[in-house]
Amino acid sequence: QQKVQQSPESLIVPEGGMASLNCTSSDRNVDYFWWYRQHSGKSPKMLMSIFSNGEKEEGRFTVHLNKASLHTSLHIRDSQPSDSALYLCAPHSGGSNAKLTFGKGTKLSVKS
Amino acid sequence: NSKVIQTPRYLVKGQGQKAKMRCIPEKGHPVVFWYQQNKNNEFKFLINFQNQEVLQQIDMTEKRFSAECPSNSPCSLEIQSSEAGDSALYLCASSLLVNTLYFGAGTRLSVL
Numbered sequence: 001q002q003k004v005q006q007s008p009e010s011l012i013v014p015e016g017g018m019a020s021l022n023c024t025s026s027d028r029n030v031d032y033f034w035w036y037r038q039h040s041g042k043s044p045k046m047l048m049s050i051f052s053n054g055e056k057e058e059g060r061f062t063v064h065l066n067k068a069s070l071h072t073s074l075h076i077r078d079s080q081p082s083d084s085a086l087y088l089c090a091p092h093s094g095g096s097n098a099k100l101t102f103g104k105g106t107k108l109s110v111k112s
Numbered sequence: 113n114s115k116v117i118q119t120p121r122y123l124v125k126g127q128g129q130k131a132k133m134r135c136i137p138e139k140g141h142p143v144v145f146w147y148q149q150n151k152n153n154e155f156k157f158l159i160n161f162q163n164q165e166v167l168q169q170i171d172m173t174e175k176r177f178s179a180e181c182p183s184n185s186p187c188s189l190e191i192q193s194s195e196a197g198d199s200a201l202y203l204c205a206s207s208l209l210v211n212t213l214y215f216g217a218g219t220r221l222s223v224l
Contacts, residue, residue: 036213038153043203043215086153097143099168100213102155 002027004103006089015112019076023089023103024069033065033072034090034100044088048074079110115139118204118216119186125194125223133219134186137206143167144187145213146179149201161187194223 003026013019023033032051036044050056050065050072057063062075070091076083086107090100117136125131137144146158159169161181169179176195181187191198201220205213 034212043217044213045215046212049212088155097160097162097167097207099145099157099160101157102147105153107153 002030002091002093002101004089004091004101006087006103006106008106009104010107010109012109012111013079015079015081015110017079017110019079019083019108019110021074021076021087021089021106021108022071023073023091024071025091026070027091027093028070029093030067030070030091032092033063034092035063035072035074036088036090036102038086038088038105040085047087076108079108081110081112084108084110116204116206116214116216118202118219120219121217123219123221125221127195127223128193129223130190130192131194131198131221131223132188132190133202133204133221134188135204135206135216136186137181137204138208138214141206141208141214143207144181145205145207146189147203147205149203149218151200155203158189191221194221196223199223 005024007022034049035047037047038044050063064073086105088105089103115138145160148156159179160167176192179189201218203218205215
């Protein structure tokens with residue numbers, strides 16, 4: 001059973017600050033990672049995915065991946081109160097329609 | 113707004129009662145997933161389908177839980193004899209390919 005470790009469990013950053021979230025998988029067959037975001041009382045929505053080693057940037061969001069260490073991180077610059085949400089990491093392995101195993105998430109609060 | 117439709121939004125049952133929830137996947141999406149999200153925000157994969165066929169399911173699902181995705185009808189998840197520990201948010205998600213999951217709003221089950 002794959003384990004997905006996310007840290008920190010919760011994070012408070014000031015508006016305009018940088019938020020850094022981490023995720024590590026125990027499954028050496030992981031081929032890519034997904035990040036989902038779930039606002040309070042809402043369903044999760046896909047935020048970003050990363051397939052290759054290195055970095056991927058989309059607007060204020062940057063994802064890093066190190067496949068050797070099975071570690072990914074999500075960085076949010078210029079954090080906004082609307083970024084306050086539960087951020088879920090989901091490593092993928094086992095075929096295109098295999099289940100995703102979600103981590104417990106990092107609860108981000110952006111304080112104005 | 114999500115194109116995955118889940119009904120009902122809220123479901124209240126007594127212990128031992130049946131609980132049934134439905135999901136209409138996004139049009140054209142052949143893969144459907146059911147997840148349970150508990151009060152600690154932890155996700156548990158229950159079952160997934162490709163068209164009408166079960167791809168993967170967990171042991172728990174094989175006992176009190178049953179699910180189906182009949183052709184031209186909503187998918188459904190049913191708990192035969194509800195237990196207090198089943199109280200959770202049940203999320204249905206559909207996927208076209210490569211595991212971008214599109215979640216419905218969920219059915220929040222309370223077992224009294």
